Amino acid sequence: MNWTGRGNDYFYPPFKTNFMNQNKTFLFCLLRNIENCKQMRNFQVLLLLFVLLASASCTTSPMEEFVVGKNFIKDQAGIVKIDTISIQSSVVKFDSVISSSSGKFLIGSNYNPFSGYKASNTYFTLKFDGTIDNTKFVYDSLCLVLSYDSYFAGDTLVSQKFSVHPLTEKLTTTNRNSSYLYTTDKFAYDTTPLGSVEFKPRPRSNNQLTIRLSDTFGGKLADMIKAKKEDITSSTSFMENVLKGIVIKPEQNVNGSILRFRTADIDKKNVLSKNKNLSKPEMRLYYHLVPNPNELKDLYYKFSFNSDGIYFNQIEENNKNSAIEGIESTRNEKVSKLTGNQTIVQSGVQLFTKLKIPYIKNLTKSASNPAVVGAFLRLFPIKGTYTKASELPDSLYIYTANKNNKLLGQVTLPGQSTKYVLVRLGRDQNRNVIVDEKDRVYYEVDISAFVEAEIADQSLTTNSLFIGFGSGSYQKTAEHVLIGGVNSGKYSPALSVFYYHN
Amino acid sequence: MKYIFSAIVLLLSGASVLAQNSTSSPYSKFGIGELEMAAGGRNAGMGETGIALRSNMFFNSANPASLTAIEPQSFLFDMGFNYKYTQLSNTQKKANVTDGNISWVQMGFPISKKFYGGFSVNPKSSVGYDIYLLKTIDGTSFEYPSIYQGSGGLSESALMLAWKISKNISLGGKGGYIWGNVTQTIDQTVSVSSTNYEILQTDNIHYSGGYFNLGTQITIPLNSKSTLIFGALAGLSSDMKAKISTSITKSYEGISEVISNTNKNSYAKKLPLDLGTGVSFLYGLKWVGTFDYKRSNWNDANLMYDSNKLTTNNSFRGGVEFAPKEEKQSFRQTIRYRMGYRYETGYLKLFNNQIHEQALSVGFGMPIRKDKSYANFSLEFGTRGTKTASLVKENFVKFNCSLNLFDRWFYKRQID
Numbered sequence: 001m002n003w004t005g006r007g008n009d010y011f012y013p014p015f016k017t018n019f020m021n022q023n024k025t026f027l028f029c030l031l032r033n034i035e036n037c038k039q040m041r042n043f044q045v046l047l048l049l050f051v052l053l054a055s056a057s058c059t060t061s062p063m064e065e066f067v068v069g070k071n072f073i074k075d076q077a078g079i080v081k082i083d084t085i086s087i088q089s090s091v092v093k094f095d096s097v098i099s100s101s102s103g104k105f106l107i108g109s110n111y112n113p114f115s116g117y118k119a120s121n122t123y124f125t126l127k128f129d130g131t132i133d134n135t136k137f138v139y140d141s142l143c144l145v146l147s148y149d150s151y152f153a154g155d156t157l158v159s160q161k162f163s164v165h166p167l168t169e170k171l172t173t174t175n176r177n178s179s180y181l182y183t184t185d186k187f188a189y190d191t192t193p194l195g196s197v198e199f200k201p202r203p204r205s206n207n208q209l210t211i212r213l214s215d216t217f218g219g220k221l222a223d224m225i226k227a228k229k230e231d232i233t234s235s236t237s238f239m240e241n242v243l244k245g246i247v248i249k250p251e252q253n254v255n256g257s258i259l260r261f262r263t264a265d266i267d268k269k270n271v272l273s274k275n276k277n278l279s280k281p282e283m284r285l286y287y288h289l290v291p292n293p294n295e296l297k298d299l300y301y302k303f304s305f306n307s308d309g310i311y312f313n314q315i316e317e318n319n320k321n322s323a324i325e326g327i328e329s330t331r332n333e334k335v336s337k338l339t340g341n342q343t344i345v346q347s348g349v350q351l352f353t354k355l356k357i358p359y360i361k362n363l364t365k366s367a368s369n370p371a372v373v374g375a376f377l378r379l380f381p382i383k384g385t386y387t388k389a390s391e392l393p394d395s396l397y398i399y400t401a402n403k404n405n406k407l408l409g410q411v412t413l414p415g416q417s418t419k420y421v422l423v424r425l426g427r428d429q430n431r432n433v434i435v436d437e438k439d440r441v442y443y444e445v446d447i448s449a450f451v452e453a454e455i456a457d458q459s460l461t462t463n464s465l466f467i468g469f470g471s472g473s474y475q476k477t478a479e480h481v482l483i484g485g486v487n488s489g490k491y492s493p494a495l496s497v498f499y500y501h502n
Numbered sequence: 503m504k505y506i507f508s509a510i511v512l513l514l515s516g517a518s519v520l521a522q523n524s525t526s527s528p529y530s531k532f533g534i535g536e537l538e539m540a541a542g543g544r545n546a547g548m549g550e551t552g553i554a555l556r557s558n559m560f561f562n563s564a565n566p567a568s569l570t571a572i573e574p575q576s577f578l579f580d581m582g583f584n585y586k587y588t589q590l591s592n593t594q595k596k597a598n599v600t601d602g603n604i605s606w607v608q609m610g611f612p613i614s615k616k617f618y619g620g621f622s623v624n625p626k627s628s629v630g631y632d633i634y635l636l637k638t639i640d641g642t643s644f645e646y647p648s649i650y651q652g653s654g655g656l657s658e659s660a661l662m663l664a665w666k667i668s669k670n671i672s673l674g675g676k677g678g679y680i681w682g683n684v685t686q687t688i689d690q691t692v693s694v695s696s697t698n699y700e701i702l703q704t705d706n707i708h709y710s711g712g713y714f715n716l717g718t719q720i721t722i723p724l725n726s727k728s729t730l731i732f733g734a735l736a737g738l739s740s741d742m743k744a745k746i747s748t749s750i751t752k753s754y755e756g757i758s759e760v761i762s763n764t765n766k767n768s769y770a771k772k773l774p775l776d777l778g779t780g781v782s783f784l785y786g787l788k789w790v791g792t793f794d795y796k797r798s799n800w801n802d803a804n805l806m807y808d809s810n811k812l813t814t815n816n817s818f819r820g821g822v823e824f825a826p827k828e829e830k831q832s833f834r835q836t837i838r839y840r841m842g843y844r845y846e847t848g849y850l851k852l853f854n855n856q857i858h859e860q861a862l863s864v865g866f867g868m869p870i871r872k873d874k875s876y877a878n879f880s881l882e883f884g885t886r887g888t889k890t891a892s893l894v895k896e897n898f899v900k901f902n903c904s905l906n907l908f909d910r911w912f913y914k915r916q917i918d
Binding site for chain 1: 528531633635637639640641642646648650688690692694695696697699701703748750752754755756757761762764852853892893894
């Protein structure tokens with residue numbers, strides 16, 4: 001087969017193959033036709049090239065992420081911050097706060113106009129500590145010695161009067177509903193004090209507070225020691241028959257301070273020399289010897305704080321004429337509108353700041369804001385209600401509570417079950433308290449997990465946030481922070497929710 | 503007819519791979535992606551001109567009226583591939599990418615003395631981008647990374663019909679269907695708190711829609727050697743349906759939840775109204791010179807994102823072809839050398855910067871048989887975009903290769 005002529009645009013070349021009669025595919029025909037071509041080699045090369053191209057086509061070389069400028073894409077998709085979500089704030093009082101075995105004695109009385117007067121009384125027991133080596137001694141005096149723990153809440157410039165009363169009832173948790181004692185529990189005591197002291201508190205002095213007790217009682221104890229009575233040496237008998245326990249009470253309705261005292265001996269190895277005999281509370285029976293051949297001085301028998309026994313801080317309050325007066329009659333809750341647009345976080349008589357986000361379940365109902373990627377809450381302590389920002393509590397606790405104001409648990413980090421968030425005082429890298437552009441210090445907390453949980457919750461009820469002192473600290477501290485409630489201008493709580501917007 | 507069937511099978515198999523993305527341009531995020539040029543192998547070497555080009559040997563789908571140049575009882579089949587090497591650069595960074603794809607598969611044939619038909623399958627647009635962006639949350643100084651990725655593309659298949667009204671006047675119509683899937687994702691990682699959130703939005707868009715355009719060519723012989731051809735093209739603006747399914751996933755601390763899953767059907771965007779005109783000057787069989795002007799109004803092509811960024815593209819294209827030997831004298835096919843230049847004002851307008859494109863092309867057509875079949879090769883050197891205003895400049899070299907086959911059919915075998 002060969003071609004006999006060449007065609008031009010208007011002339012058909014004498015083409016010898018009739019495709020119609022060949023039972024081959026189009027492509028095969030094409031190839032077959034090409035085989036007959038004198039430029040066959042050329043074509044094969046071309047064909048090979050085509051096959052290569054075809055096989056390699058549709059591939060894209062991997063490309064690293066190409067960073068473009070901020071203006072390249074200006075779409076709506078992105079993260080937006082919304083801080084106009086409405087909040088409701090109120091104060092909630094918790095009646096029953098566990099305070100048994102709290103680890104510290106809280107004694108004193110303080111005041112703030114928001115929640116009124118508080119007085120903390122400590123109930124505890126004593127036991128004889130040591131051995132009776134001298135029975136021939138002369139009784140001198142009986143004292144109760146308490147060691148300051150440096151911590152205080154309130155005004156220490158005000159003189160206070162502490163009185164020590166013997167209990168007429170055994171300290172016990174039996175016949176009570178719980179194995180704990182609460183700040184509101186009551187035990188009977190003899191209203192005639194064993195002794196009292198009026199003093200100016202020096203909580204940071206590393207000194208001790210000594211309360212002189214009744215010599216009548218002291219003499220009686222001395223006689224029992226001389227007789228080596230079992231009522232002294234056996235702590236059970238001592239508490240049964242001699243001294244059931246003690247309550248130290250401050251004078252009430254004093255705008256002073258609540259002081260904290262140690263319940264354990266100081267570890268002397270780790271303490272500077274100036275922190276001399278800082279010990280747990282003890283009652284000392286001072287005596288001298290006659291004759292005194294070895295010139296011994298400062299002799300005493302001691303009855304130490306029975307740390308294995310039952311002890312607790314009882315806190316009495318008097319909120320008459322305060323902002324929260326009558327809170328008990330409104331289910332222990334008062335909205336901040338009725339408390340001067342302020343709320344409080346207080347330990348001892350536990351007061352929580354309650355924040356409710358009424359429309360929290362609707363936060364992601366808008367199609368353009370379908371996801372929350374973080375939510376922050378800022379609370380602002382009111383300037384003038386604290387002396388120094390650096391003395392504000394470093395952190396507060398935050399809980400979720402149901403509609404009945406029952407605490408459900410601490411707020412965690414998103415997706416976590418045990419990593420709890422704290423409401424922290426804003427500090428810079430050098431640990432200095434940050435004062436923002438509006439001359440405010442602030443507490444801040446990530447409440448993303450709370451928001452997530454509320455949005456995910458299908459029920460109709462809305463939980464709220466409770467900010468307060470922690471379960472550990474509220475047994476030991478007796479302080480408060482006044483915080484702006486809603487509609488308190490620049491001190492209003494600020495909720496910032498970060499959304500994905502599309 | 504067997505090979506028609508075979509050709510269709512081939513075309514369809516080609517079409518199955520067309521919808522893949524073959525671009526890495528950040529600009530392909532906008533509009534329906536980077537628009538592909540698919541007029542034919544000869545056109546690629548001549549600055550993508552074609553409105554006024556006519557040839558009995560080279561398929562030209564730029565103007566359906568050109569089908570009437572096909573010889574009776576013959577057909578043209580053209581299949582092309584391309585490779586594109588692009589250097590992307592902005593003020594901070596450079597990146598080199600290579601992409602390749604099938605350019606087109608198309609065929610034309612006479613139906614009768616007056617009517618001609620043809621069909622084509624080609625990629626219409628390609629989407630393939632990977633953009634990293636640092637965004638700032640308004641009202642804060644907080645920055646977070648956003649990664650925009652896109653892939654996919656649209657394919658186009660079209661039927662062409664041309665009518666040779668008289669010896670010198672032809673009219674052609676092209677009706678096509680455009681379809682394809684584009685996947686766009688935005689991946690944002692935010693850690694405003696100590697928790698890292700990742701938000702992944704995936705938009706799967708399925709496009710489909712038809713279009714129709716009309717073309718005409720008028721041949722005016724000036725003298726025995728010179729011919730002038732005028733061409734015009736008008737495309738009807740048509741709606742394209744887009745089905746969008748959007749899903750948003752939020753992940754944090756090992757938790758991953760789909761927070762939104764929506765489907766939208768009602769979405770429609772308009773394909774641009776194309777208007778073009780061209781002129782060619784033929785001097786014997788040696789020289790062809792041509793110039794095209796085309797205007798595509800993308801303003802009305804509403805898009806899901808960035809609707810304000812599309813604008814009218816004006817394209818100015820010119821090309822020449824030169825055959826050293828006049829075929830009638832040499833009685834041999836000859837290599838045809840081509841050159842072209844095109845300037846596009848650009849259909850994207852980003853921050854008042856229209857994304858211009860200009861390219862210079864050189865190429866040649868090499869006869870591959872004694873017949874009128876050609877292998878066409880061309881290189882296009884071009885630039886697109888600008889580095890100013892945080893934008894991206896692309897310098898590219900595009901290699902185009904096509905196999906333009908001329909063959910006979912309905913032709914009886916001669917018995918020796």
